[in-house]
Amino acid sequence: MSSEGERSGTGGDGGEWIAAGDGKFGRYGGQYVPEALMPAIEELTDAYERYVLNNEDGFMDEFRRRIREFGGRPTPLQRADRLSERYDTEVYLKREDLLHGGAHKLNNALGQVLLAKYMGKERIIAETGAGQHGTATAMAAAHLDMPCEVYMGERDINRQRPNVFRMKINGSEVTPVTTGRGTLKEAISETMRDWATNVEDTHYVIGSVVGPHPFPKMVRDFQALISEEAREQAIERTGDLPDSVVACAGGGSNTMGAFHEFVGDGSVDLFAVEAGGSSLAVDEEEGVAPNSASLSTGSEGVLHGARTKLLQDHDGQIVESHSVSSGLDYAGVGPELAYLVDEGRVTPVNVDDDAAIEGFHRLSQEEGIIPALESAHALAYLHEQHEELGEVTVVNVSGRGDKDLESVIEETTRRDVPNAPDMSMFEGGL
Amino acid sequence: MAEDRRGDAGDDRSAGDPVADAFADGPAFVPYLAVGDPDYESSLAYVEALAEGGADVIELGLPFSEPIAEGPTIQNAVARALEAGMTPTRFFEFVEDLDVDVPLVCMTYYNLIYQFGSGQGPRPFVERAAEVGISGFVVPDLPAEEAGPLREACDEFGLHLISIVAPTTDKERLEKLVEVSSGYVYVQARLGVTGASSSVSDRTGESLARLSDVDLPKAVGFGISSGEQAATIVEAGADGIIVGSALVDIVAEGHERGESTEAVADRLETKARELKRGALDGYGRRTPAPEGTSD
Numbered sequence: 001m002s003s004e005g006e007r008s009g010t011g012g013d014g015g016e017w018i019a020a021g022d023g024k025f026g027r028y029g030g031q032y033v034p035e036a037l038m039p040a041i042e043e044l045t046d047a048y049e050r051y052v053l054n055n056e057d058g059f060m061d062e063f064r065r066r067i068r069e070f071g072g073r074p075t076p077l078q079r080a081d082r083l084s085e086r087y088d089t090e091v092y093l094k095r096e097d098l099l100h101g102g103a104h105k106l107n108n109a110l111g112q113v114l115l116a117k118y119m120g121k122e123r124i125i126a127e128t129g130a131g132q133h134g135t136a137t138a139m140a141a142a143h144l145d146m147p148c149e150v151y152m153g154e155r156d157i158n159r160q161r162p163n164v165f166r167m168k169i170n171g172s173e174v175t176p177v178t179t180g181r182g183t184l185k186e187a188i189s190e191t192m193r194d195w196a197t198n199v200e201d202t203h204y205v206i207g208s209v210v211g212p213h214p215f216p217k218m219v220r221d222f223q224a225l226i227s228e229e230a231r232e233q234a235i236e237r238t239g240d241l242p243d244s245v246v247a248c249a250g251g252g253s254n255t256m257g258a259f260h261e262f263v264g265d266g267s268v269d270l271f272a273v274e275a276g277g278s279s280l281a282v283d284e285e286e287g288v289a290p291n292s293a294s295l296s297t298g299s300e301g302v303l304h305g306a307r308t309k310l311l312q313d314h315d316g317q318i319v320e321s322h323s324v325s326s327g328l329d330y331a332g333v334g335p336e337l338a339y340l341v342d343e344g345r346v347t348p349v350n351v352d353d354d355a356a357i358e359g360f361h362r363l364s365q366e367e368g369i370i371p372a373l374e375s376a377h378a379l380a381y382l383h384e385q386h387e388e389l390g391e392v393t394v395v396n397v398s399g400r401g402d403k404d405l406e407s408v409i410e411e412t413t414r415r416d417v418p419n420a421p422d423m424s425m426f427e428g429g430l
Numbered sequence: 431m432a433e434d435r436r437g438d439a440g441d442d443r444s445a446g447d448p449v450a451d452a453f454a455d456g457p458a459f460v461p462y463l464a465v466g467d468p469d470y471e472s473s474l475a476y477v478e479a480l481a482e483g484g485a486d487v488i489e490l491g492l493p494f495s496e497p498i499a500e501g502p503t504i505q506n507a508v509a510r511a512l513e514a515g516m517t518p519t520r521f522f523e524f525v526e527d528l529d530v531d532v533p534l535v536c537m538t539y540y541n542l543i544y545q546f547g548s549g550q551g552p553r554p555f556v557e558r559a560a561e562v563g564i565s566g567f568v569v570p571d572l573p574a575e576e577a578g579p580l581r582e583a584c585d586e587f588g589l590h591l592i593s594i595v596a597p598t599t600d601k602e603r604l605e606k607l608v609e610v611s612s613g614y615v616y617v618q619a620r621l622g623v624t625g626a627s628s629s630v631s632d633r634t635g636e637s638l639a640r641l642s643d644v645d646l647p648k649a650v651g652f653g654i655s656s657g658e659q660a661a662t663i664v665e666a667g668a669d670g671i672i673v674g675s676a677l678v679d680i681v682a683e684g685h686e687r688g689e690s691t692e693a694v695a696d697r698l699e700t701k702a703r704e705l706k707r708g709a710l711d712g713y714g715r716r717t718p719a720p721e722g723t724s725d
């Protein structure tokens with residue numbers, strides 16, 4: 001694969017110059033953006049090569065120091081005792097929920113804001129779905145003293161108010177996006193418009209392994225800390241590699257982060273869990289998919305700068321996606337993940353909204369960990385398929401669920417969730 | 431740039447390349463509308479009104495659900511057109527139904543071109559476009575780096591691929607762009623997305639100067655909304671002006687106020703005349719006396 005030999009997680013091992021490559025993962029990837037952005041993308045590719053891949057000026061050393069001291073890495077790989085007992089397998093949780101800000105998103109946000117600083121950029125913009133990436137970027141920007149503006153769909157603002165507050169409290173502007181259904185897809189389009197206007201002094205901190213080259217590789221490299229640690233921790237704890245790694249996939253950043261260092265380990269099965277929503281069907285007439293399962297059900301196309309797997313109608317119009325968790329609610333997915341799926345290295349699977357809510361309550365009750373609704377999808381898959389996952393499974397808990405409490409109360413009361421506590425005391429709102 | 435595509439293509443496409451002809455004598459007025467906005471029938475009348483008003487080339491926007499290079503005006507137009515049922519198939523019917531004698535350029539995003547004919551690449555779309563009489567394409571999310579397959583299909587069917595040059599495009603990128611470009615160069619007058627504005631960017635002159643060696647007509651777009659602006663830009667050396675949002679605004683206003691198709695078409699035609707007139711005035715104002723277009 002084209003990305004081999006470019007592992008940059010370890011940064012400057014001296015000598016050899018590492019190139020960013022052509023941005024293609026098989027048939028996927030590329031740079032489908034307006035010409036106005038291309039010089040900035042060339043500049044970014046150059047900076048990615050120098051600072052991230054080749055550790056120029058000690059960039060990667062500083063990144064690793066800051067993600068340790070400010071971010072709280074390494075995160076633990078925790079054995080989930082009750083789940084292990086329930087499923088009669090060894091279940092380990094990679095606790096990205098314990099990272100500063102409460103999700104894996106900080107790995108990438110801190111990396112990119114720091115890179116922007118090295119590049120001499122003066123302003124940070126970002127899009128956010130669940131608000132976790134926006135929050136992480138706002139925190140990184142405050143930490144590194146950069147002004148920051150975050151675009152967020154109106155619908156997501158309503159679903160994720162705690163994160164909106166956090167972004168503002170950290171000094172970022174939050175700009176509502178009202179086009180379309182007001183979710184992540186529209187927020188990304190709007191951030192690209194801002195970037196096209198202010199490209200000369202602004203860096204766009206893209207929130208997942210999506211977008212034009214070099215973003216998918218660069219974001220993966222920052223997130224690869226997850227699998228770098230998990231791999232070592234698993235070997236330390238069990239004496240061997242795990243049999244499987246399970247992670248939820250929206251854009252796919254925690255998925256790629258959790259998988260990257262295992263891709264070369266043929267014995268480890270990799271499962272990307274998508275949001276099955278309420279159904280896997282697509283309503284072409286209405287232009288909506290009641291799911292966000294672009295790896296499982298999508299087709300190849302070009303969106304937001306890359307060729308990848310998308311939810312689209314047969315004309316190529318992008319359809320509106322759906323998930324109970326706003327962080328998974330996106331019609332596309334990272335090109336590298338699409339490639340690894342085609343190659344048979346990653347297995348795309350999905351669970352529906354109901355199962356995710358159950359998974360949320362299960363982890364909360366049985367392990368005392370309130371997971372993000374996104375991560376709850378990975379836990380729901382573990383619940384449904386634990387017999388297929390081998391003896392040792394690592395589940396990436398990509399984030400914590402504090403941001404989701406309002407949604408969970410609402411969604412739990414709307415349906416019949418067998419393992420939910422009595423929510424009646426919350427009637428009338430929080 | 432002796433090997434520019436206009437020269438190459440001109441040989442096997444006979445003397446009468448309609449796009450080249452449109453720029454041949456005097457400045458070209460190139461209006462844009464989103465096709466199907468607010469509905470199919472009105473949209474036909476609106477495009478025909480632009481032709482009546484003096485359009486030399488018309489850019490027909492094929493609506494895509496994620497128009498990342500457009501400002502609010504065109505985003506809303508695209509949403510109205512999609513809502514009213516515009517699709518690539520309907521778009522080609524629209525072009526067949528149009529009664530105008532002006533070269534037509536299709537402006538759209540790459541995914542629609544790529545998916546037509548079940549995702550086999552750009553060729554089926556280009557073939558169909560050639561059949562209905564489209565002369566070329568503007569694809570805002572397709573930089574030179576990714577333009578190869580579409581360029582190839584365009585060459586096969588004798589269509590132009592018009593590149594956008596931005597204020598950020600430097601000499602090196604310009605060379606890459608020119609290699610895949612034909613027809614004319616779309617000079618983006620300012621950074622950002624489409625949208626009418628009240629002042630003309632002073633980066634236009636800079637951009638035109640940078641393009642002085644490029645042997646293709648230069649049409650300037652982004653933000654032009656009045657005859658006076660058109661004049662200023664042509665006076666600065668542009669071979670043509672591209673106007674989108676200012677015209678789409680007229681469609682949107684008419685739609686919001688519930689005006690008749692004829693009334694809106696009339697206003698479009700009047701606006702078109704103003705813009706064309708402005709372009710001609712600017713041409714007349716050039717000093718020293720106009721020497722024709724850049725070649």
Ligand SMILES: Cc1ncc(COP(=O)(O)O)c(C=O)c1O
Pocket residue numbers: 103104105129130131132133207208209248249250251252253254255326327328372374375398399400
């Ligand atoms: C906690 C959490 N997990 C997962 C995701 C999905 O993103 P990705 O698939 O890019 O990791 C998000 C996105 O907001 C998130 O907040």
